[in-house]
Amino acid sequence: MLFALGICVSVALHEAGHMWAAKAFGMKVRRYFIGFGPKIWSFRRGETEYGLKAIPAGGFCDIAGMTALDEVTPEEAPRAMWRYPTWKRFVVMVMGSVTHFILGFIILYLMAATMGLPNVEGTPVISGTDCAASTQDVKTYEYAECGPGDPAPARDAGLREGDEIVSIDGKATPTWSDVVATVQKLSGEHEFVVLRDGAERRITIDIPTVQRVAPDDTPDNTDDNKLVDVGAIGVTSTPIYHYSAASAVGGSLEFTGTMFVRVWEGLLAFPEKIPKVIEAIGGGERDPDTPVSVVGASIIGGDAVEQGVWELFLLLLATLNFFVGVFNLLPLLPLDGGHIAVLFYEKVRDWLRKLRGKPAGGPVDYTKLSAVTMVFIFIGGAVMLLTITADIVNPIRIGQ
Incomplete structure (x- = not known):
């Protein structure tokens, strides 16, 4: 439960990162909600509605005019997100992942300054x-x-x-x-x-x-x-590097770099590990190195808390934040990275058109990308279903 709460806080802060950046640039933020489904509770402050929904599996930040195809009212039109310079839209889009990275670093710093950071590379010190x-x-x-x-x-x-x-x-x-x-x-x-x-x-x-x-x-x-x-x-x-409050900054930065490398390597190796997940669902021994869902991460985090291994709990939470932050930047729709890729495509295209003496092209028609988006959603949904199933029938456990 505690780890699931940590995940919810991370997701809430992800969406808050988008919201804070959008508001800082003057874009209109209509709604900021944690969760999906039926609305449980909300309140309005200024022009934004804040609230909580029934299914605690994510959240969203509704910014007026995120693409030129989105409907906006006449009052919203001047502050529609798509009208802003490319760099401002990029900042808004990337701030969700940046928030995960900042949160992951804060967790690592607190670990370094109190209990120390693990020697995950096995460096012979x-x-x-x-x-x-x-x-x-x-x-x-x-x-x-x-x-x-x-x-x-x-x-x-x-x-x-x-x-x-x-x-x-x-x-x-x-x-x-x-x-x-x-x-x-x-x-x-x-x-x-x-x-x-x-x-x-x-x-x-x-x-x-x-x-x-x-x-x-x-x-x-x-x-x-x-x-x-x-x-x-x-x-x-x-096995553990210990730091003072001051030296923990450098130690955490170095460890953050190591985490980024390990997360990227994990993403590259992700496809080849799926067969082992399927084997685990069929009753085979669960490889501890196989991917886990939010359910599996919560189980591992719960085991860590029960056994008092807070180092593992915090490290897992930091790793999850780095993973979500990096994964969300992959150039695939509907991820933020996909929207960023479209954004820079428009910028490069317009630059090339200018060199040829042509006017800037119009905004990308997202409807033409819907087929690619649906394929990614289908594959992502299938992988999520597989990992959740494996984590329910044959979870990775700590100390058992």
Whole structure:
């Protein structure tokens, strides 16, 4: 319920972004409603009616004359949106997504300044150094206590908290898993390149051989787990980045960039994941990496709240805002990105006509694009139905 409320607030702010921009430019905003369907309650302030509708699945901002085909009254005509300069209409159209981006950033900043931000990329940043314990318990996976004779190779070589391991013997190690997998195969002296205070440093570490649970073994099969000889250097990873109120700004901006990249990659990979959603509906195991609907996101968010994992709840809410913001900018009608694409098409077309000595063309006839719009709506509706069905019959759960 709490996550669903967060989604409703995000949608309400999306439409409010359009409204605030339109009002700032002097366009007439007729109505601003949260939800669809029958009207529950409304009030009028100035020339705008504000209200709530029965179905809390979105909202809308009714701006007079959003296209030249929209009907307007004689009083509204001078302030119809389509009469305004291209850049002003662009700002109004893009402000919905911008509002999502701002909200996502605020959520990330609050996380960074309080509980920290997760190391989602698995970057091999060192949080501390200790001894390379001689052995490990095959059932609890706990390391033996450091003895007086246990080596501390990383500490002895000069590695510090905050160092990022860039490469080992010239082989790049972009993730912590790469570092562990590489080190476990080594013994003796090897060259590490670490990034410290923006500069690379070369450090030679003498890697000892210790006993660890075999890499292929798992905690749920401890009766058959065994110890093997591997290399170790005595360092711990950084799963959470912690910031002060001031440094959280830079950390949140950097994390926002990472989120944009991950959201875009997710959108590109979206089509190839649909078959796995269909398999999940048929009873197959639900892949945690498959797309989820608002229903599925609410279930995951609810699990996070029940288990007190507020970091996951907030990160999921921020991710959803970034996803909706980026998705809404895709150049497809009826998304805002589709209207923006038409807007710039008109601008480029008129520029080319001017070069040829011709007058500007008229507004694009949206009725000619209705077939394309309906195809997109049909495909989008089908995908939404599939993900909602999968989230009801075979949802992704946290800790279950």
